[in-house]
Amino acid sequence: MTDRFVSIPDFCKRTTLCRQTVYNMIERGEIARPVKITPNRVAFPAPVVEAWFASKTEAASA
Template sequence: MAERHLRRPDVEYITGLSRSTIYALMDKGKFPRPVKLGARIVAWPESCIDAWLAQHTHSEN
């Protein structure tokens, strides 16, 4: 089964982060970068977002 990719609005909803926060964290190397799916389309592999969420859920407990 092919991996699902999430567009930015979905990533914002799932993580609770704003667009500017996502890009600021990416600049600091603290958030996964999206992959290019087309000439003007990027998305995040769902597994990368799941892993990021798991890491941040554990670090806050």
């Protein structure tokens, strides 16, 4: 992944999770809160998304 930030809609597309599921995961602490990149826009830093994918991949292969 070469993007510096991943928007919530892009994260939803890549994971096939709906927006509400992502927000629930944020509230439960399963993924870090997105950061505010402009006054009206939030996104996940790319390393957070990469770490989340890696943890899910490791858990699936264990």
